[in-house]
Amino acid sequence: MSYRDGARRIWPIGVAAFAFGVSFGLLARTAGLGPLAPIVMSLTTFAGSAQFAAASILGEHGGAAAAIAAAVLLNARYGPIGISVAPGFRGGRLRRLLESQLVVDESWAVSVGRGAFDVRVLLGAGLVLYLAWNAGTAVGVFGGGFLGSPARLGLDEAFPALFLALLVPQLGTSRARSAASLAALIAFVLIPFVPPGVPIVAASAACLLGLPR
Amino acid sequence: MTTIWIVVGVVGAATIAIKALGPVVLGGRKLPPRIDGVVVLLAPALLAALVVTQAVAGDRRYVFDARLVGLAAAAVSIRLRAPLLVTLVVAAGATALVRAV
Numbered sequence: 001m002s003y004r005d006g007a008r009r010i011w012p013i014g015v016a017a018f019a020f021g022v023s024f025g026l027l028a029r030t031a032g033l034g035p036l037a038p039i040v041m042s043l044t045t046f047a048g049s050a051q052f053a054a055a056s057i058l059g060e061h062g063g064a065a066a067a068i069a070a071a072v073l074l075n076a077r078y079g080p081i082g083i084s085v086a087p088g089f090r091g092g093r094l095r096r097l098l099e100s101q102l103v104v105d106e107s108w109a110v111s112v113g114r115g116a117f118d119v120r121v122l123l124g125a126g127l128v129l130y131l132a133w134n135a136g137t138a139v140g141v142f143g144g145g146f147l148g149s150p151a152r153l154g155l156d157e158a159f160p161a162l163f164l165a166l167l168v169p170q171l172g173t174s175r176a177r178s179a180a181s182l183a184a185l186i187a188f189v190l191i192p193f194v195p196p197g198v199p200i201v202a203a204s205a206a207c208l209l210g211l212p213r
Numbered sequence: 214m215t216t217i218w219i220v221v222g223v224v225g226a227a228t229i230a231i232k233a234l235g236p237v238v239l240g241g242r243k244l245p246p247r248i249d250g251v252v253v254l255l256a257p258a259l260l261a262a263l264v265v266t267q268a269v270a271g272d273r274r275y276v277f278d279a280r281l282v283g284l285a286a287a288a289v290s291i292r293l294r295a296p297l298l299v300t301l302v303v304a305a306g307a308t309a310l311v312r313a314v
Contacts, residue, residue, distance in 0.1 A: 012298045037217050044225030054220055064216045064223075071224040075231055077259065082235030084255035089240035100236035101229060105263060112256045157283030160267035161304030164284065165291050167260040176257045183258035187265040192274055199270070203262035207254035212247055 006124025009110045014132040016158045017106070020048055021136020027052065028141065031059025035141045042137040046130060047104060050074040053196065074197035080204040081108050088119040102126025106159075109166040175209055182206040283308030 021042065028038035033055060045051055050071035057067040082103055089096045102123050111122035171177050183206035187199040194202070244252060268284050269275050286307035290300040 009297070012301050016301075033217050037221050041221045041225065044221070045228045047228055050224065050228065054224055058217060058220060064219050067220045068223050068227075071220075072227050072231075075224075075228045078228070078232045079234055080255050081259060082232055083239060084235070084252050084259075086235035086239035087242060087244055089236040091241070093237055093240075096236045096240040097229075097233045100233045100240075103232050103236075109260060109263075157280055157287075157304045157308035158301045160264050160280060160284050161287035161301055162297075163260050163263040163267060164287055165297055165300050167257060167264060168291055170257040170260060176254060179254040180257040180261035184261040184265045187262035188269070191266065191270045194273070196266070196270060196272060199266055200259065200262045203265075204255060204258055206258040206261075207251050210250035210252075210254040212250060 001118040001121055003120045003124030003127070005118075006107070006111060006121035006126070007128045009121065010106065010125035010128050013106050013110075013158065013162055014128045017048070017129050018132040018136040018139075021133045022140035023136075024048065024051055024055065025137040025140020025142075027059070028055040028137075031055045033058060038137055038141050039134070042134050045071070045075075046101060046133060047071075047075050047078070048133070049196070070195060070197075073195050073201075076197060077105075077200045077204065078103060080201070080207075081105075084108075085112065085117060085119065085122065088117050088122075090119065099123055102130060104129055106162060109163060112166075112170070179206045179209045182209065279308045279311040282311045 024042065025038055028041075028051075029035070038051075038055065041051055041054070053074055054067040054071040057063075057070055082100060085103065085108065089099060091099075099119070102125075104126060107122050107126035107129055110125050111117060111119070167180060171180060183203035186206060187203040190199040190202055264284070268280050269277060283304040287300050287304040290303045295303070
C-alpha cells in the first residue's frame with residue numbers, strides 16, 4: 001500500500017471533486033464573496049459541504065454567526081473521523097497536524113474501505129482531492145460556467161454511491177452491521193429536526209455498540 | 214467585506230483544529246482494546262450516516278428525488294461486484310437519466 005494506491009483509488013472521485021470545486025467557486029462569486037475569499041477558504045477549510053453552506057448563508061445576508069455555526073456543525077464529524085484513523089498517523093505533532101488536513105469524507109472512506117487502514121492511502125487520496133478541489137474553485141471563481149451544474153450531470157450521485165460501495169465491505173461482523181443500521185436510523189430520524197451535519201455526528205454514537213459487554 | 218473574511222478565518226481555523234484533534238492528540242499511539250472496539254465501529258456507523266444524509270437529506274427536511282434511483286442502481290452494481298468506477302458511473306448515469314426525462 002502506498003500514496004499512489006490512494007491516488008489511484010480516488011481519481012474518479014477527484015473528477016467529481018473538481019466539478020464541485022467549480023460550482024463552489026461560481027456560487028461563492030455569485031454570493032458576493034469576491035475572488036480571493038473563496039480561494040482562501042478552499043485552501044484552508046477544504047470541506048465541500050461546509051463551504052457551500054457558509055457561502056450560501058453569506059449570499060443571503062444570513063450573518064457571520066449563522067454561517068460559522070452551519071459550517072462548524074457540518075465539519076464536526078471530522079472529530080470522530082479523525083479519532084478513527086488517529087493511531088495510523090506517524091511522526092511529530094506538526095507533521096500530524098499538516099497531514100490531518102487531508103482527511104475528508106472521501107479520502108477517509110477509500111482508506112478504511114478495504115482491508116487494514118493505511119495512512120498513506122488516505123494521504124495520497126487526500127492530496128488528489130485537495131488539488132482537484134482547489135483547482136476547481138479557482139476555475140469557478142474566474143468564470144467557469146462551462147461545466148454546467150454537477151447535479152445535471154448526475155455527479156452529485158457519485159458521493160452517496162461511493163459511501164455505499166465503501167460501506168458494504170465494512171459489514172463483515174454482526175456488530176458492524178448493527179452499528180451501521182443504528183447509525184442510519186439515527187441519521188434518518190434526526191434529519192427534519194436538526195441542522196445539516198448534526199445527524200452524522202449524532203449517528204457516530206452508534207459505535208458505542210462496540211463497548212465490551 | 215469584513216464579515217466575509219471573519220467567516221473565512223474562523224471556519225478555516227475551526228476546521229483545521231477539528232481535523233487535527235484525533236491525529237495530533239492520539240496519533241501514533243495504540244488505543245486500549247476497550248476503546249479500540251468502539252473506534253472500529255466508527256467507520257461503518259459514519260459511512261451509513263453519510264449514505265443516508267447524502268441520499269435523502271435537504272435542509273431540515275427529506276428530499277426524495279432522482280438521487281434515490283442512482284443509489285438503487287449503485288446497490289445493484291455493488292451486488293454484482295462491479296469495480297468502484299463502474300458503480301460510480303452507473304449511479305451518476307442513472308441519476309442524470311431520470312433528471313433528463
